Amino acid sequence: MDVTIYHNPACGTSRNTLALIRHAGIEPKVVEYLATPPGRDELAGMIAAAGLSVREAIRRKGTPHDELGLDDPGLSDAALLDAMLAHPILINRPFVVTPLGTRLCRPSEVVLEVLPAEAFAGAFAKEDGEAVLDGKGKPVA
Numbered sequence: 001m002d003v004t005i006y007h008n009p010a011c012g013t014s015r016n017t018l019a020l021i022r023h024a025g026i027e028p029k030v031v032e033y034l035a036t037p038p039g040r041d042e043l044a045g046m047i048a049a050a051g052l053s054v055r056e057a058i059r060r061k062g063t064p065h066d067e068l069g070l071d072d073p074g075l076s077d078a079a080l081l082d083a084m085l086a087h088p089i090l091i092n093r094p095f096v097v098t099p100l101g102t103r104l105c106r107p108s109e110v111v112l113e114v115l116p117a118e119a120f121a122g123a124f125a126k127e128d129g130e131a132v133l134d135g136k137g138k139p140v141a
Helices: 012-023 040-049 077-086 108-114
Strands: 004-007 029-032 095-098 101-104 131-133
Touching: 004 012, 012 108, 012 131, 040 077, 040 095, 040 101, 095 108, 101 108, 108 131
Parallel strands: 004 029
Antiparallel strands: 004 095, 095 101
16 A cells, blocks of 8 residues: 655654554655655645645644744635745644545544554554554554
């Protein structure tokens, strides 16, 4: 299965998402988007495919969001995309693109929506020990 993750290795959610993909037996294309950000059309396409608005795809925590005045409701999607491209840290993460769909995987288990359910065998827990999959590879409620 062709899977791409827009990854930040410093982010626990991104690391957990990547680990879940690998737990499914899939080695994804890993794009460290801070070093290699997506182009404008690619970013806009991922946001739309994930069913998000541009504003919903912007990260606030640990970014220049407030300093740039990105809370201004008068800013257009084009202006917000410009800011994200100029400051890739503003791109929320991790985005995962698969043939089954595109998701912003916050929390990391959202990735289960775009991976084949039959790919999972065995338990999986996040770095902090929170169970995501039971011993049969089924999502923990």
